[in-house]
Amino acid sequence: MAPFKTLDDLPADARVLARLDLNSPIEEGRPRDNRRFTRHAATVRELAERGHPVVCLAHQGRPGNDDFVSLKGHAELLASHVGREVAFVADTHGAAAHEAIEALGPGEILLLENVRMSDDELPEADPETKAETEFVRSLAPYFDAYVNDAYSAAHRAHASLVGFPRVLPAYAGRVMEAEYEANTAIATREFDGQVTMIIGGTKATDVIDVMDALEGKVDRFLLGGVAGELFLRAAGYPVGHDLKWMDLFDDQWERTHETVETLLEERGDEIELAVDLAYEDETGDRTEIDVDDVEEKTTAYLDVGSATVDAYEPVIRDSAAVFLKGALGVFEDERFADGTVGVLETIADTDCFSVIGGGDTSRAIGLYGLDEGDFSHVSIAGGAYIRALTGEPLPAVEELQRDA
Ligand SMILES: Nc1ncnc2c1ncn2[C@@H]1O[C@H](COP(=O)(O)OP(=O)(O)OP(=O)(O)O)[C@@H](O)[C@H]1O
Numbered sequence: 001m002a003p004f005k006t007l008d009d010l011p012a013d014a015r016v017l018a019r020l021d022l023n024s025p026i027e028e029g030r031p032r033d034n035r036r037f038t039r040h041a042a043t044v045r046e047l048a049e050r051g052h053p054v055v056c057l058a059h060q061g062r063p064g065n066d067d068f069v070s071l072k073g074h075a076e077l078l079a080s081h082v083g084r085e086v087a088f089v090a091d092t093h094g095a096a097a098h099e100a101i102e103a104l105g106p107g108e109i110l111l112l113e114n115v116r117m118s119d120d121e122l123p124e125a126d127p128e129t130k131a132e133t134e135f136v137r138s139l140a141p142y143f144d145a146y147v148n149d150a151y152s153a154a155h156r157a158h159a160s161l162v163g164f165p166r167v168l169p170a171y172a173g174r175v176m177e178a179e180y181e182a183n184t185a186i187a188t189r190e191f192d193g194q195v196t197m198i199i200g201g202t203k204a205t206d207v208i209d210v211m212d213a214l215e216g217k218v219d220r221f222l223l224g225g226v227a228g229e230l231f232l233r234a235a236g237y238p239v240g241h242d243l244k245w246m247d248l249f250d251d252q253w254e255r256t257h258e259t260v261e262t263l264l265e266e267r268g269d270e271i272e273l274a275v276d277l278a279y280e281d282e283t284g285d286r287t288e289i290d291v292d293d294v295e296e297k298t299t300a301y302l303d304v305g306s307a308t309v310d311a312y313e314p315v316i317r318d319s320a321a322v323f324l325k326g327a328l329g330v331f332e333d334e335r336f337a338d339g340t341v342g343v344l345e346t347i348a349d350t351d352c353f354s355v356i357g358g359g360d361t362s363r364a365i366g367l368y369g370l371d372e373g374d375f376s377h378v379s380i381a382g383g384a385y386i387r388a389l390t391g392e393p394l395p396a397v398e399e400l401q402r403d404a
Pocket residue numbers: 200201202203224225226248301302303325326327328329330331332357358359360361362381382383
């Protein structure tokens with residue numbers, strides 16, 4: 001049985017309130033185009049084509065941050081992906097929002113203002129409390145159904161995510177369905193062969209917790225990125241040098257070294273570390289060094305080296321399932337993309353079940369001309385993906401399940 005109701009269960013003609021996650025990098029006040037728009041556009045298009053009036057909710061940034069902006073630009077970008085007009089009203093739940101909702105006809109789409117501009121949205125609280133906020137109470141009567149498509153925000157107990165499903169019949173959108181299924185696969189599916197997890201990126205503390213939590217679920221871990229260097233440091237190599245303007249290594253080392261040391265000691269045979277690393281030499285070129293030749297902690301390493309990619313390749317080819325979280329290097333700079341692109345190319349070339357996680361990391365697929373169709377699932381979730389992997393509950397998903 002599906003763990004929640006989906007769009008297949010949605011009554012015809014229902015007036016729909018749909019929560020999307022369009023949270024994006026902001027450039028000159030406007031959202032940078034990314035997978036979240038393409039994916040949610042498909043759900044919104046399906047709803048509009050079926051003749052539902054569709055009112056969308058989404059957030060952007062947090063109050064006080066530079067990326068806390070209006071959703072006007074998001075409405076335009078969403079419209080270009082849906083292929084239909086998306087109206088926008090600069091109001092979250094006041095009179096202007098009510099008027100625009102009432103004027104909406106079948107198949108028409110409206111995006112309301114950044115939900116985090118309402119004081120009721122953010123403070124985390126239990127669903128009953130969120131359902132009693134003015135935001136939820138004033139908007140809910142305009143709708144027959146609530147659709148949550150925002151898997152990537154499902155770890156937040158905010159009003160638009162846990163309040164509405166208490167007062168409206170609640171359904172999972174297509175993105176919610178697909179993300180839930182792929183991201184829980186590591187815990188829920190039995191694979192006929194080796195399960196491998198490739199760990200990288202900058203959020204070492206988070207991914208190390210994932211490694212700890214996945215005992216017995218994953219056979220091999222292949223490491224790179226910041227987490228990889230912390231493991232190398234624990235193994236006695238003088239790596240993990242912080243550039244002056246970044247504090248990626250020392251702070252996370254303080255927080256994680258005990259877990260890292262225990263993991264290496266108790267489950268070292270599951271863990272593969274880089275055998276070489278790449279850095280920028282005096283002339284600005286990429287140079288590689290064997291980890292055994294690193295003498296002092298004075299160089300910032302920005303990628304794993306080519307011998308590491310070669311060593312990881314047969315492990316990936318031998319796997320029935322591969323989950324990736326975080327990049328193996330600073331792939332945004334072409335000189336340091338080889339590690340990330342190398343493992344992605346190998347995964348793409350195999351028939352294994354594969355999930356590519358991490359909003360930043362999945363950008364490498366488009367940047368380096370890989371085909372998204374060569375992976376089982378490319379996730380648009382960051383924090384929610386991590387929480388699903390560590391077995392932490394996702395409050396917004398729990399509300400959908402409760403309503404089912
Ligand atoms: N050795 C390294 N030094 C510095 N940055 C690195 C290194 N290796 C990888 N990165 C950076 O890691 C980033 C990707 O991982 P990160 O943990 O930030 O996010 P993610 O897992 O892709 O996604 P999300 O932000 O959605 O959680 C890339 O932007 C890449 O530049």
